Amino acid sequence: MFIIYLTIFFFFFNGALIIYAVRKWKRRSDKDVTPHITHDTRLELVWSLIPLAVVMLIFFWGFTGYVKAWVAPNDAIEIVVTGKKWVWQFEYPDGSRSLNDLHVPVNRPVKLIMHSEDVIHSFFVPAFRLKRDVIPGRYTELWFTATEPGVQQVFCAEYCGKGHSDMLARIFVDSPEQYEIFLKEGDEQVRKMPLKELGKLVYENKGCATCHSLDGTKGQGPSWKGIWAKTHKGADGTEYTVDANYVRQSILQPQAVVVQGFEPIMPTFQGLLREREILGVIEYIKSLE
Ligand code: HEC
Ligand SMILES: [Cu+2]
Known part of the structure; x- marks a missing residue:
């Protein structure tokens, strides 16, 4: 505003000077001689x-x-952000982690220390007017203080491959009490939702959907359609049955059994999904006929 008022002032001030000068020193007759002025x-x-x-x-x-x-101010809460195809991972000062859902307390400065595990991504929060590249092999930082409780959308703003447009996260601005509960037990959804719905939510929000389809089409990973209680073959030909223990193992140690015909590219979700979320996935896969 200072610059705008300054500009308006000088617009009129300079304009007035020009009009004044043009009138005062107007050439009135042929005898008017322009004086020789240097400076x-x-x-x-x-x-x-x-x-x-x-x-x-x-x-x-x-x-x-x-x-x-x-x-960032010195008392900011430091949260480590990892971008990877195609999820956002958050690690809090107490060591707890979350995927695609970032929880922050209201009215506290938060500093994000960001890096990428693969290609360049970009952490974009339109509501906070924040956007910064997330780069492999280098830390970049952003900081903000969220002043209103609520939920804000995060996008990846740097094209990073097939799942780029699904690389979404949300920022939950919690009251201080809600934030403490989140650190201890996970968010409300994890604590209260029926297991099957929770499993569907995990599937949609935690990146499973970028590799696993529900309709039988083969993606980067096998489809989940109708796999429950079936007998499958691993890469080395050994047979296994898709049951609760197997699904749990697939999530925590995906390389223990690699499904025949697939690459061992599934990342481990150890420490990223809470116990109840794993149970939810099991119930959800069970329900997919
Ligand atoms: C980057 C791609 C990718 C992502 C993301 C991914 N998976 Fe996988 N998943 C795979 C691949 C590839 C396999 C097959 C190879 C293997 O077993 O390691 C697989 C196998 C599985 C299996 C065994 C399926 C079968 O038919 O035996 C389960 C269960 C599973 N994933 C669950 C999950 C869950 C739950 C998530 C999300 C929390 C997830 N996956 C995210 C790629 C992915
Ligand atoms: Cu990205």
């Missing part, structure tokens, strides 16, 4: 030093704002 040191100093003072004021004012926008 006026006093005037030149005035029109150099005053603008210099004004732009210096704008510079330092803007610079302090810039530093404030980029350097």
